[in-house]
Amino acid sequence: MSTYLVTGGGTGIGAAVATRLAEDGGDVVVSGRRREPLEEVASAHPRITAMPADATDGAAMRRVVEDVTERYGGLDGVVANAGGHGYDTVGDTSDEAWRSSLDANLTTAFVTAREALEPLVRSGGSIVVVSSLAALRAGPETAGYTVGKHALLGLVRSLARDYGHRVRANAVCPGWVRTPMADQEMQVLVEGGGAADVESAYAEVTRDVPLGRPADPEEIAGVVAFLLGPDATYVNGATLVVDGGAHIVDVPTLAFG
Incomplete structure (x- = not known):
């Protein structure tokens, strides 16, 4: 039986991932800043537990990891799914908005991974970072979001390079969900x-x-479950794009149908 921690687990992709992992027989802890949606997800399945915390706060995430390992005896997988906005051009992004966007889209994953490393090393576990197609492309007026999502791929590669002998780390890049x-x-x-x-x-x-x-959130959850599971034991440092094929489209040829 495996134990998982899912950040940003109260809605959307995070909630779908938590439900999928629980349905597959895992014990799942969902974390996030808002208690109510976490408890709603937890109430829907007996194997899901809510532990509210701000994923940018190292001390808070350390307590969550400690509580998880104490309650379940270890930690086998982490899904760093927490994220946020960052919608403006570079010129129109204030210092405060920049910091807020990077905190939401990058720091959350960095802090969660850092605090979970020790028990994951012990278990030979896995980290899946939920990034975005915005990690590979740039949309209009999304500077903070785009930069944060790009940086997540660097985080995953650093984790895979430095800890790959014990911990696998991979990224999922969804398109529209x-x-x-x-x-x-x-x-x-x-x-x-x-x-x-x-x-x-x-x-x-x-x-x-x-x-x-x-995509439906459950389709992304299936990919995350694969990366955490036994069929992906040699997948490390990878970026798995789950976007219905959007990234293969040659934009200059769209006029030709």
Whole structure:
């Protein structure tokens, strides 16, 4: 039986990952800043426990890791999923907004991985960092988010290089996924006149994706479960893109259909 810690586990991808790991027989602790959504996820499955904490706070995450290892006897896998916004151009990003974006999108994963390393080394465990297609491409007016997601790949590679003899570290880069955060972004498109409603907005942003649709959170959760599981024991330092094929599209040829 394996034990997992999932940050940003109260909604979206994090909640789907926690549910999938619990359904597969693991004990799962979900962490995040907001207690209510964590407890809602935990109440839906007896193998999930909520432990609220701010993943940018080293002392707080250290206590979570200590509580997990004391309660379950060890820690086998960590999913660093916490993230946030950072939507503006470089010129329009204030110092405060820059720090906030990097904290949300990068520091959370760094701190979580650092505090979990000792028990993961003991168990020969695995870290999966949930990044984004924004780690490979740049969207408009998303400087803080894009830089943070790019940097996560460097974090994963450093972890894999320095600790790969005992701990595997890999990144998952989703494209558009139906989550509360993505719903908010679709609403911005609706309010700006680019789509009639949220469903139309999702259709618009995935129009040129080969699969022609956004992912469901459960589809990302399945990939994370694979990377944590026994079929991926020789996968280390990898970046696994899960975007319906968006990253293979040659933008200059879109006019040709």
